[in-house]
Amino acid sequence: MKLSDRLFGVVVILGALAYTAGAFQIQASFMSDPVGSKTFPLILAGVATICGLVFLFRPDDDPKWPGRLTLGNIVIAVLVMVAYAHALKPLGFLMPTAVCAAILSFQISPRPLPAAITGLGLSIGLFLIFKYALGLGLQPVPKAWLG
Amino acid sequence: MELLSNLALGFSVALTPFTLFLAVAGCFLGTIIGALPGLGPSNGVAILIPLAFSLGLDATSALVLMTAVYYGAMYGGRISSILLNIPGDEPALMTTLDGYPMAKAGRAGDALVLSGFASFFGALFATIGLMLLAPLLSRIAYQFGPSEYFALYLLAFSTLGGIASKNQAKAALASCMGLGIAMIGLDNQTGMPRFTGGNLHLMDGVDFLVAIVGLFAVAEVFVFIESHGRESSIGVRLGKVTLPVRDLAKGIGTMLRSSVIGFIAGVLPGAGASLGSFLAYMGEKNVQGERGGFGTGVPKGVMAPEAGNNAAAGGALVPMLTLGVPGSGTTAVLLALLLTLNITPGPTLFTDRPDVVWGLIASLLIANFVLLAMNVPMVKIFVHILSVPAWVLLPGVMMISFVGIYSLSGSYFDLLLMIFFGIVGWIFRKLDVPTVPIILGILLGNHMEDALRRAMILSDGDWRFLFGFRWHGPSDGYEFYSAIPSSLLVLAVAGFVAPIFLRRVIKRPQAVSD
Numbered sequence: 001m002k003l004s005d006r007l008f009g010v011v012v013i014l015g016a017l018a019y020t021a022g023a024f025q026i027q028a029s030f031m032s033d034p035v036g037s038k039t040f041p042l043i044l045a046g047v048a049t050i051c052g053l054v055f056l057f058r059p060d061d062d063p064k065w066p067g068r069l070t071l072g073n074i075v076i077a078v079l080v081m082v083a084y085a086h087a088l089k090p091l092g093f094l095m096p097t098a099v100c101a102a103i104l105s106f107q108i109s110p111r112p113l114p115a116a117i118t119g120l121g122l123s124i125g126l127f128l129i130f131k132y133a134l135g136l137g138l139q140p141v142p143k144a145w146l147g
Numbered sequence: 148m149e150l151l152s153n154l155a156l157g158f159s160v161a162l163t164p165f166t167l168f169l170a171v172a173g174c175f176l177g178t179i180i181g182a183l184p185g186l187g188p189s190n191g192v193a194i195l196i197p198l199a200f201s202l203g204l205d206a207t208s209a210l211v212l213m214t215a216v217y218y219g220a221m222y223g224g225r226i227s228s229i230l231l232n233i234p235g236d237e238p239a240l241m242t243t244l245d246g247y248p249m250a251k252a253g254r255a256g257d258a259l260v261l262s263g264f265a266s267f268f269g270a271l272f273a274t275i276g277l278m279l280l281a282p283l284l285s286r287i288a289y290q291f292g293p294s295e296y297f298a299l300y301l302l303a304f305s306t307l308g309g310i311a312s313k314n315q316a317k318a319a320l321a322s323c324m325g326l327g328i329a330m331i332g333l334d335n336q337t338g339m340p341r342f343t344g345g346n347l348h349l350m351d352g353v354d355f356l357v358a359i360v361g362l363f364a365v366a367e368v369f370v371f372i373e374s375h376g377r378e379s380s381i382g383v384r385l386g387k388v389t390l391p392v393r394d395l396a397k398g399i400g401t402m403l404r405s406s407v408i409g410f411i412a413g414v415l416p417g418a419g420a421s422l423g424s425f426l427a428y429m430g431e432k433n434v435q436g437e438r439g440g441f442g443t444g445v446p447k448g449v450m451a452p453e454a455g456n457n458a459a460a461g462g463a464l465v466p467m468l469t470l471g472v473p474g475s476g477t478t479a480v481l482l483a484l485l486l487t488l489n490i491t492p493g494p495t496l497f498t499d500r501p502d503v504v505w506g507l508i509a510s511l512l513i514a515n516f517v518l519l520a521m522n523v524p525m526v527k528i529f530v531h532i533l534s535v536p537a538w539v540l541l542p543g544v545m546m547i548s549f550v551g552i553y554s555l556s557g558s559y560f561d562l563l564l565m566i567f568f569g570i571v572g573w574i575f576r577k578l579d580v581p582t583v584p585i586i587l588g589i590l591l592g593n594h595m596e597d598a599l600r601r602a603m604i605l606s607d608g609d610w611r612f613l614f615g616f617r618w619h620g621p622s623d624g625y626e627f628y629s630a631i632p633s634s635l636l637v638l639a640v641a642g643f644v645a646p647i648f649l650r651r652v653i654k655r656p657q658a659v660s661d
Contacts, residue, residue, distance in 0.1 A: 029337035034608030051320035063577040085562035101542035109538035
């Protein structure tokens with residue numbers, strides 16, 4: 001089965017089409033040059049389409065995709081990261097970092113205690129390094145706590 | 148004697164206590180980054196750039212710090228190759244072939260010392276080469292016009308993918324994607340927004356640092372989750388570290404040959420350190436013949452690839468500094484650093500900012516000696532650091548990446564974009580789509596388009612200008628004003644097509660070990 005590359009080819013071609021459509025949306029400006037704003041993006045979309053066709057008709061062998069469990073783990077990791085990205089500003093550095101680092105650590109090696117210690121250690125250790133050694137303006141805890 | 152006065156200027160910059168401290172710190176960090184499996188020079192430098200930037204270092208200091216990290220990582224990569232049979236980074240792959248057998252035979256200390264010296268030799272050779280070659284090349288490049296630059300960019304993209312992937316179409320697609328992403332944001336020439344979809348965050352375009360950290364560091368975390376940290380295993384024990392003088396003396400020829408090969412491989416656009424160490428190892432294997440016993444754990448088999456990859460690392464700085472076209476993944480990341488600091492590499496860099504260039508070269512010379520000291524007598528320290536388990540290391544990398552990007556922009560949009568690039572990077576790695584051309588595309592996309600558009604303005608829309616022809620009116624016809632654009636274009640086509648045929652002849656480095 002060479003499904004991965006064929007699917008990838010379809011995605012690439014659709015992406016290139018969308019990109020082409022996007023290129024035609026670019027508004028012309030009163031300043032103009034022989035090439036214009038559209039030409040280079042259109043060339044890129046053209047080359048990408050050719051590449052997509054190559055994947056579709058001359059696909060490579062499938063890579064080894066992870067099982068459902070591992071895939072689930074990666075989805076969880078992504079969700080944790082997205083949550084972290086949103087939490088960093090309102091909740092400050094320490095708490096989100098400890099939780100996020102602990103979950104990621106648990107996913108690589110599923111043992112609760114070392115993971116929790118890793119989370120705590122990284123959160124406090126990195127905070128000290130960032131704040132005092134590198135002088136970044138990080139906020140340790142939610143703003144409200146500081147009054 | 149221009150060279151000497153330039154060097155004197157360089158050392159006057161590099162020998163200030165702060166710069167010296169940065170070089171030493173960079174070497175130390177770099178060696179750790181190189182030694183840890185899963186953290187190579189490109190992702191190591193990538194996660195450190197946002198931090199260096201938010202520290203407010205000036206251009207020279209930041210560049211000195213990062214290139215010291217870069218050189219250090221090249222040295223450090225061999226440590227895990229030899230002790231764990233896991234290359235610390237890709238260029239160190241060839242070092243596993245003889246390094247690990249040597250370590251298993253109880254000569255781990257010898258292998259580390261010899262490869263440390265070979266790294267020093269290669270890196271020093273390349274730094275001197277850089278010193279001599281870069282000013283010459285920049286003088287030639289000074290005369291480059293937009294059509295030359297357009298051809299040069301094309302050459303970089305067409306050769307970069309050739310080694311990175313088994314499939315040329317995938318390499319080409321990666322370049323297109325990078326260039327395509329670079330188009331997002333305001334058009335340089337007309338000021339009109341392109342591909343923003345009305346999103347205000349995208350008006351400034353996609354920050355290449357976000358893409359770099361996502362594609363390299365975040366993707367690495369996913370790879371580790373998938374492998375459950377299996378990659379970090381217990382290796383060989385390290386006994387006493389002594390200096391094997393006889394092996395070292397016998398290997399001088401090997402180091403010299405490998406350094407020359409590596410340096411040339413590094414200077415070629417798109418080739419980089421992996422190719423340098425591969426060619427150096429294969430070349431030396433041929434020189435030594437059957438009796439050399441390459442692959443069974445011989446000292447020369449450790450010295451050749453290490454001299455080669457460190458020489459290539461220095462060589463790759465030549466096109467990056469003189470032309471603004473990086474020769475490898477890590478130099479692409481260093482280019483990103485320069486652009487962030489508002490320095491545009493290119494021929495004018497040598498005349499406009501001699502302090503930056505020569506300060507960098509002088510610090511590289513100093514860094515080499517620092518690295519030799521760190522990697523030979525003090526190698527045991529780094530061996531201890533190797534025992535940091537993946538379940539501490541990877542969350543740490545992740546958090547540093549987040550803080551780095553967050554402290555740059557302070558927006559969660561960039562963090563989400565970084566995660567997105569991480570997912571893309573992981574999928575692409577599965578599909579054998581190289582990610583370095585994407586980075587290069589994002590970095591150079593606007594320059595490449597500008598070159599094309601400026602060339603077309605000069606020629607009034609005549610595409611033959613790109614091949615070196617200029618229209619002089621009906622009576623005079625076309626003038627062939629320069630052979631450089633067409634030669635570069637021919638090289639670009641050859642560089643793209645050649646790997647398709649060569650791949651049958653030269654097997655990929657991985658295939659050598661089995």
